[in-house]
């Protein structure tokens with residue numbers, strides 16, 4: 001099987017994981033949600049009560065068993081997919097993701113997974129840092145109002161109460177932290193294709209990306 005790497009980056013709520021999962025299913029690519037990995041580290045760091053700002057406090061990662069399979073995140077064999085979406089993780093993950101030692105380990109791990117077969121990775125620095133030679137790089141954007149509203153509707157569907165105002169504030173803060181950090185910030189790679197998803201349906205975005213994959217694959 002020919003190797004083929006797709007990198008999907010963008011800010012919170014731009015549709016990256018929903019769209020990446022659907023494309024991976026349709027094309028039978030392996031999918032890796034790199035945000036889920038940073039969330040799993042954050043979950044463990046909170047459980048260990050380390051100082052999240054201390055770059056030297058993350059040695060525990062060496063002994064962690066991180067696995068992403070069937071759209072679920074496993075930490076030492078335990079499915080933590082639900083726990084890593086909770087507010088205490090969401091509100092701290094950008095702080096954890098700023099640490100250089102964490103980013104180096106995650107990059108290494110992600111590159112190993114992506115080195116074989118046909119893969120789609122989504123995150124913040126995939127096209128600009130983790131997979132600089134990806135066959136296709138996409139940068140998804142949407143207005144912050146649209147992104148907050150998507151989260152609000154997702155929460156509603158999952159029976160989680162949330163406030164649109166608080167979601168807007170949380171996303172704005174996370175965007176700022178992710179885009180201004182020193183190491184591998186959220187950034188569009190120079191050769192990435194930008195798709196503004198504000199006015200597009202999920203199916204329209206998927207179709208556009210699948211078209212780009214086919215153009216570059218065959």
Ligand code: DC
Pocket residue numbers: 012013034035036038039093094097122123124125126174178
């Ligand atoms: O995609 P997400 O919202 O689940 O990502 C959670 C956080 O993880 C995000 O705010 C920043 C960090 N992250 C990162 O720094 N680099 C990545 N490649 C993916 C996520």
